[in-house]
Amino acid sequence: MATPVLMPKQGNSVEECIIVAWNKKIGEEINEGEVLAEIETDKASFVVEAPASGKVLGYFFSEGELAPVLVNIAVIGNDGEGIEEFRPVIKESAAQAPSASNASTAVPVASGAIVQSSSFTTAAQDAPVVIEEAFGGVSPRAKRYAKRFNIDTSTVKGSGVNGRVIEKDVIASRYAEPKKTDLVRKMLNDGWEVRPNAKSSTIRSSDLRKGLEQSNVRKVIAQRMSESLKNHAQLTLNSSADATMLLKCRATLKKGASNPGYVNITIGDLIMYAVIKALVEFPDMNAEYINGKVYKADAVNIGFACDTDKGLLVPVIAEAEKLTLSELSGAVKERAFAAIDGTINPDYLEGGAFTVSNLGAFGIETFTPVLNAPQVGILGVCAPVLRPVREDGEVVYKDYIGLSLTIDHQVIDGAPGAKFLMQVKENIQNIDKLAGIEC
Amino acid sequence: MYDLMIIGSGPGGYEAAAYAGGMGKSVVLFEKAKIGGTCLNTGCIPTKTMLKSAHLYHEAKEGAELGITADKISFDMKALAERRTGVVSNLRSGVEGMLKRAKVVVVNAEAKILEKGKVEAGGEVYEGKNILLSTGSKPATPPIPGADSDNVVDSTGILQLDTIPESLVVIGGGVIGLEFASFFNTVGTDVTVIEMLPNIGGAIDSEMAKRLMQDMKKQGINFSMNSTVKSIDGDKVIYVNKDGEEQTVAGEKILMSTGRVPVIQELGLDEAGVVYDRNGIKCDKYGKTNVDGIWACGDVTGRCQLAHAATREGFVAVNNMFGIEDEMRYTAVPGVIYSAPEVAGVGYTEDKLKENGIAYKKSTVPMAVAGRFSVDYPNGQGQVKVLIGEEYGQILGVHMIGGPCGEIIHSAVMMVENEMTVDTIKSTIFPHPTISEALMIAISHAK
Numbered sequence: 001m002a003t004p005v006l007m008p009k010q011g012n013s014v015e016e017c018i019i020v021a022w023n024k025k026i027g028e029e030i031n032e033g034e035v036l037a038e039i040e041t042d043k044a045s046f047v048v049e050a051p052a053s054g055k056v057l058g059y060f061f062s063e064g065e066l067a068p069v070l071v072n073i074a075v076i077g078n079d080g081e082g083i084e085e086f087r088p089v090i091k092e093s094a095a096q097a098p099s100a101s102n103a104s105t106a107v108p109v110a111s112g113a114i115v116q117s118s119s120f121t122t123a124a125q126d127a128p129v130v131i132e133e134a135f136g137g138v139s140p141r142a143k144r145y146a147k148r149f150n151i152d153t154s155t156v157k158g159s160g161v162n163g164r165v166i167e168k169d170v171i172a173s174r175y176a177e178p179k180k181t182d183l184v185r186k187m188l189n190d191g192w193e194v195r196p197n198a199k200s201s202t203i204r205s206s207d208l209r210k211g212l213e214q215s216n217v218r219k220v221i222a223q224r225m226s227e228s229l230k231n232h233a234q235l236t237l238n239s240s241a242d243a244t245m246l247l248k249c250r251a252t253l254k255k256g257a258s259n260p261g262y263v264n265i266t267i268g269d270l271i272m273y274a275v276i277k278a279l280v281e282f283p284d285m286n287a288e289y290i291n292g293k294v295y296k297a298d299a300v301n302i303g304f305a306c307d308t309d310k311g312l313l314v315p316v317i318a319e320a321e322k323l324t325l326s327e328l329s330g331a332v333k334e335r336a337f338a339a340i341d342g343t344i345n346p347d348y349l350e351g352g353a354f355t356v357s358n359l360g361a362f363g364i365e366t367f368t369p370v371l372n373a374p375q376v377g378i379l380g381v382c383a384p385v386l387r388p389v390r391e392d393g394e395v396v397y398k399d400y401i402g403l404s405l406t407i408d409h410q411v412i413d414g415a416p417g418a419k420f421l422m423q424v425k426e427n428i429q430n431i432d433k434l435a436g437i438e439c
Numbered sequence: 440m441y442d443l444m445i446i447g448s449g450p451g452g453y454e455a456a457a458y459a460g461g462m463g464k465s466v467v468l469f470e471k472a473k474i475g476g477t478c479l480n481t482g483c484i485p486t487k488t489m490l491k492s493a494h495l496y497h498e499a500k501e502g503a504e505l506g507i508t509a510d511k512i513s514f515d516m517k518a519l520a521e522r523r524t525g526v527v528s529n530l531r532s533g534v535e536g537m538l539k540r541a542k543v544v545v546v547n548a549e550a551k552i553l554e555k556g557k558v559e560a561g562g563e564v565y566e567g568k569n570i571l572l573s574t575g576s577k578p579a580t581p582p583i584p585g586a587d588s589d590n591v592v593d594s595t596g597i598l599q600l601d602t603i604p605e606s607l608v609v610i611g612g613g614v615i616g617l618e619f620a621s622f623f624n625t626v627g628t629d630v631t632v633i634e635m636l637p638n639i640g641g642a643i644d645s646e647m648a649k650r651l652m653q654d655m656k657k658q659g660i661n662f663s664m665n666s667t668v669k670s671i672d673g674d675k676v677i678y679v680n681k682d683g684e685e686q687t688v689a690g691e692k693i694l695m696s697t698g699r700v701p702v703i704q705e706l707g708l709d710e711a712g713v714v715y716d717r718n719g720i721k722c723d724k725y726g727k728t729n730v731d732g733i734w735a736c737g738d739v740t741g742r743c744q745l746a747h748a749a750t751r752e753g754f755v756a757v758n759n760m761f762g763i764e765d766e767m768r769y770t771a772v773p774g775v776i777y778s779a780p781e782v783a784g785v786g787y788t789e790d791k792l793k794e795n796g797i798a799y800k801k802s803t804v805p806m807a808v809a810g811r812f813s814v815d816y817p818n819g820q821g822q823v824k825v826l827i828g829e830e831y832g833q834i835l836g837v838h839m840i841g842g843p844c845g846e847i848i849h850s851a852v853m854m855v856e857n858e859m860t861v862d863t864i865k866s867t868i869f870p871h872p873t874i875s876e877a878l879m880i881a882i883s884h885a886k
Contacts, residue, residue: 181858183833190831199764205833205858 002077003052004086005036009069014041015140016066019073024056030076037073052076058083066139066166136162142170149174178203217310228373232289233409236368236380237417241425243384243401246270249432249439262326262437268304268358269329271381271401273435274427275356276300276320276328282420286353288374289411296353303352303372304332306339313339314372316352325435356381360401369406376411379424380404401428441465441567443760444558446550446706449476450746451737452573453534455753460541462761467567468543469550469560475531476575477738478746481595484530486618488523489598490777493625497779504817514626516601523598552707555732559707569732569760572713572720573753574706576699576738583610585671591693594619600692604628608676608690610668612639614776616696617651621778624660631661631688633668633678640776644788644838646824651782651840654820658779663688701739724766726756734760748772771856775845780821783848786836786855787826798829802885806841809876816842821874823881825851832861834882842874851878861885 007017020038024030030050037048054076061067068088075083138146138153142165146153149170156173158165179202180188187208188194198207214222228234246267253265279286279300287296300321303314315335320328338344355372358381369380382402388395403424407417432439442464445452453475456468473480492514499512538545548561558565578593580586592600594615607623609616612634624630632639638648639662652662665681674689701719714721714729719741726734734756737749751767758765773785792799806812806821821841828835837851854864861882869879 181833182860182863183828183831183858186831186833186860200766202857 002057002075002081002083002086003054004072005048005051005074005076007039007067007069007071007073008046008048010041010044010046014069016068017041017046018066019061019063020045021063022059022074026056026058028056030054030056036076039067048073050076054078057081060086060088061161064168065160066141066164136164138165139167141167145170145174181205184208215310217313221311224373225370228371232371232373234368234371234406235409235414235417236404236406237414237421238366238402238404239418239421239425240382240385240387240400240402241428242389243399243428245439246401246428246431247384247399249435249437252439253437262329264333265325265329267360267401268356268381269325269332270431270435271358271428272302272304272320272332272356273325273328274431275354275379275424276302276323277427277434278420278423279354280321281423282416284412284416285377285407285420287376287411288353289376289408290374294376294411301351301353303355303375304336305355305357306336308340308342310342313344313349314352314355315339315344315348316350318351325437354378360384364402366402367404369404371406371408373408376408377417377420378406379421380406403428441467441544441565443467443569443571443757444550444565444567445469445571445573446552446558447476447572447574447702447737447739448474448534448545449573449575449737449749450478451575451739451749451753452476452571453538454750455571455573455736455757456543457537457541458754459757459761460538460543462757464761466541466543467546467565468538469546469548469558471547471549473531474538474545475527475534476573477577479530479534480527481598483746484527485523485598486594486615486622487777488526489519489622490618490779492519492522493622494779497625501817514603516603516626520601549705551705552711552713552733555711555730569734571726571753571756571760572706572728572733572735572739573737573749574702574739575749576701576744578695579698579700580695581668581697583668583671585673586695588671588673588693590674590690591671591695593695597692597694604691606690606692607631608633608688608693610676610693610695611697612636612662612664613641613696613698614774616694617655617776617778619694619696620660621655624655624658625779629661630659631663631690633663633666633676633688635665635667637665639664640782642788643774643776643782644784644824644836645790647782647784647822647838647840650820650822651776651778651780654780654840655778661688699738699744701741703739724755724768725759726752726767727759732760742767743769743772745772745774768856771852773848773852775848777845780819780841781844782838782840783844784836784838785848785852786834788836788838789824789826792826792835797835799835800827800829800885801825802827802881804877804881804884806839806844806874806877808880809872809874811872812842812874812877814872815874821877823877825878825881825885827861827882827885832885833858834861834864837878837881839878842877847875847878850875 017039020040022037023035030036032050032053034050035047036050039046039048057075057077059074061073067073071088072086075086145167151170151174153165153170156165156169159169160166181204183205184203187205192208192210194203195207195209249270250267253262283296286300287294299319301316301318302320303316306313306315317331335348353375355375355378357369357378359367360381360383363383365382365385367380369378371378384399384401386397387400389398403421405417405421427434443459443466445456445468448468448470452468456466460466496514499509546560550558550560552570553559556566558570597619603626606629609620609632612632616632617639620630620632638645639652640648656662663680666678668676668678670677671693674691675687676690676693677687680686703715708715711733712730713733719739720728720735722728722735722740726736728735736752736756738744755765755767771785776782803822803824806823812821819841824838826836834854864882869876
């Protein structure tokens with residue numbers, strides 16, 4: 001019959017003892033009365049003697065660990081005998097604050113361990129004993145130390161049974177924490193953070209950095225952009241259109257003579273006009289994709305990306321297919337100025353089903369526009385670039401304007417996207433006929 | 440194969456040698472002249488010995504008010520020289536003993552790097568894993584016509600004087616020039632300081648510089664600021680003053696104290712591929728040069744020409760070469776001018792704070808707020824200025840003039856280095872009655 005060895009009770013105030021050393025290896029023979037373990041309280045050290053002769057069948061705690069008093073710490077017996085029935089009962093909710101009613105566990109009491117100490121009380125005389133918070137949680141000594149040095153034990157990783165935080169964990173945590181200068185402590189309370197690569201043992205102000213709080217507009221942009229990329233299968237198709245007619249019309253309209261009423265028409269206006277006409281032909285592109293459903297727009301409500309001091313805004317022109325080039329140009333200017341001024345009616349920033357983003361003025365030759373989700377398409381307009389082309393067997397130089405179309409591949413496949421882009425290209429190349437202007 | 444080979448035994452080199460030796464590393468230290476470098480042999484120590492005598496001479500003459508009268512007080516330059524030699528050789532023995540205890544092998548020969556890991560000295564080749572260059576600096580010789588006149592001396596040559604000159608012209612009102620000006624003025628020489636910049640004292644706080652100049656003027660020293668020396672003709676120094684007028688001043692001795700240049704010649708830097716320019720050997724905050732295994736510290740790097748900075752730079756280099764993380768910071772390197780009155784400072788100067796747009800509060804108190812100052816310095820003037828961060832109340836800089844401020848500045852060094860704030864400093868206790876209380880009072884008075 002195997003005999004468990006109890007952690008003896010050391011007076012009334014001691015709740016746990018550190019097992020300093022096991023004097024026998026598992027499997028080794030031990031005689032009754034021989035010293036099995038050396039143990040320590042925070043005040044004194046003792047030995048635990050074997051309560052019976054036999055083989056050391058197993059230990060429930062390792063050296064350096066704290067064991068609550070009156071709990072089985074080892075088993076002595078014969079080969080083939082099990083130890084599991086003696087394993088101390090581990091209370092699951094130990095990490096929470098225990099209360100007498102729900103956090104008690106009766107510990108089986110066997111024949112008492114014998115220790116050499118004047119204040120010794122055998123477990124057998126003390127039966128049955130209730131132990132609170134046997135494992136897991138924070139040991140009283142650890143708590144005491146933590147309180148003394150103002151350490152938050154919830155951040156300390158425990159190395160005891162079931163992750164129990166013992167004193168040495170708290171001590172280690174105290175010294176693992178880098179020192180901070182007065183200035184650093186104040187700055188940390190004022191929104192500064194420690195640089196991730198700071199490695200000195202003392203954190204100094206030069207190890208800190210402060211993140212710039214972003215404007216609400218910026219936060220909205222950030223959220224929408226990242227959600228767009230996260231939730232939509234974005235595919236960008238790049239092409240370019242012969243810009244000869246486009247540039248010619250722009251030059252002619254600038255002079256104003258042949259087309260009275262068409263003033264200040266920009267290349268952007270002309271391209272937007274071409275896109276609007278293409279969207280009328282391709283209603284699948286003029287749509288939104290939300291939760292597995294496609295919502296086609298009733299009209300061409302086209303948005304255009306507008307760079308403002310506060311960040312990117314996308315004013316929308318509703319029912320754009322009904323506008324003449326001149327009206328469109330006027331509407332674009334009005335919305336753009338209002339957006340830049342910060343006076344735009346918020347209603348004009350909603351309801352779009354397709355967006356045009358023009359980075360041509362910055363000399364960008366191609367890019368991958370990010371969908372203005374849940375819209376299924378966005379056209380990026382790039383800068384005109386002079387390019388050699390073969391015409392009637394000869395190489396001539398012509399201006400080509402880059403077009404970068406991003407589509408949501410969840411809804412639009414590459415081929416229909418390409419067809420739409422070709423239509424845009426066609427429209428741009430024949431903008432004079434499309435807009436009914438003389439160039 | 441040594442762990443470390445050090446060239447130059449000034450406060451950069453010998454301290455690094457003893458430190459590395461103490462770590463159990465095998466160290467060889469090369470010195471072409473005397474152990475201790477400029478600081479111990481011809482710089483900090485001998486000049487402080489002289490200034491001590493000058494202060495005592497001054498106090499003895501002014502002692503009547505304190506109840507001490509003496510007749511026939513005289514100043515004996517020969518006795519001073521003897522004591523100076525004694526002090527220097529005593530301290531040098533101390534350094535030699537320290538190196539011996541640290542088992543540092545000292546080689547008295549000029550050393551030159553042959554290649555990475557190899558140094559030649561006295562016809563022998565030494566090999567080591569690391570080389571630390573701490574060859575220091577020497578007085579600069581500006582290209583002034585007539586600068587080779589017999590009347591001209593540099594900061595080393597002036598130590599050899601065994602009589603008190605009637606007159607002395609100091610060219611360059613930096614730390615070195617001011618200390619000699621102070622000494623010779625005290626012992627009766629007619630002193631004129633010619634400085635190119637609007638302020639004396641180099642990079643010290645300009646308010647302290649102005650106070651120091653006022654005080655030194657009161658003691659009889661002549662200053663010509665914003666002035667450029669054109670030429671020297673025998674005992675005459677011809678210079679252009681701040682109004683653009685050409686002036687002449689004569690000096691039995693003319694001290695050339697226009698700064699110091701790094702000792703980089705004949706070191707084998709080009710052979711080893713070490714990057715340097717006329718300001719010195721380039722190295723990073725760990726003391727590393729561009730060549731692996733070659734390190735540098737002290738004046739030869741041109742970073743900060745102060746003995747105590749050299750020592751710290753040497754420790755940083757040693758730590759890094761033997762795997763201990765460390766880096767050099769210059770935020771809290773104290774500076775002291777041992778003139779009469781003494782000037783000491785640490786951290787940002789007010790000028791630098793303004794230049795960098797750092798918001799600060801200023802608290803200035805006369806040193807006499809500490810009762811002990813009036814006791815010890817009967818007619819003394821002194822000031823403590825504390826510069827405090829506007830937002831968080833950290834001590835950014837402390838600048839003092841008067842009293843034993845060079846001995847008080849260390850607690851300000853601790854405050855600046857450890858980024859201490861006014862609220863925690865207020866809970867520390869300064870001893871009473873001491874002059875150091877003035878620092879505490881200045882901090883407590885900060886609004």
